[in-house]
Amino acid sequence: MDEDTTAGAFSLHPQLAADCLTVGALPLCLVLLMRDARYPWFILVPARPAVSEIYQLSDADRSQLMEESTLLSRCMVELFGPDKLNIAALGNVVPQLHLHHIGRYRSDPAWPGPVWGRLPALPYAPGAAEARVEAMRAALGERLQWPL
């Protein structure tokens, strides 16, 4: 049975689990940090099984997704001061609904193109990804559930 048609509990897609660190959980979404030091790159994953498109969420979940995306966006602007945010639900490779939030700079290596498929992920220096995760946990504050 395809994982995306499995009724029942939500579980994070193994590709997202492999590519990311977990920041914590907001009321709807898991918050992840992509393991790519080139960009501050966070991902929201609605904790709902068998959803691959935003329009498939309930009205209440869509509103909550927008609220959590806005909260994450504001924290990213505060922490990283990007020139632009790139926000996208693609899912051509990983069908589980996930919403990318990428802080972009005129000086970054993919600018002004999108980041996907351009350059291999650059590993973080030891401790740097964990420090970024901790900074985001502090910015999200009590709105974030952590540990899960």
Added chain:
Amino acid sequence: MDEDTTAGAFSLHPQLAADCLTVGALPLCLVLLMRDARYPWFILVPARPAVSEIYQLSDADRSQLMEESTLLSRCMVELFGPDKLNIAALGNVVPQLHLHHIGRYRSDPAWPGPVWGRLPALPYAPGAAEARVEAMRAALGERLQWPL
């Protein structure tokens, strides 16, 4: 003065005007069709001046943007039956906030990559873009204001 800091009336960015046909107006957004026959590719542009990020919209406008994105998504699925939708606010080149909605197919020339910057736009055959615009106007129905 930079166009994005000009107070006053909304006007469509000239690059979007050049690249797209106008479908009509929803309560918040202009609906555009990108002139690229490779993909069914529509764009929502909130008719608000000086906004480049979703989080800069008011709460009410953000809710409305989500509602209009969902409406457009459902119409695209109904009309074009894509394998996946790609929805994105990038804006690295054109800073006026605009939300891409692209119907993707496993058989399309950029699959599974994103569409931006991969291939030059393929012009529509004569009348084909206008037919696609008319089909979307019919699907959006009375929710769409047209003519403007």
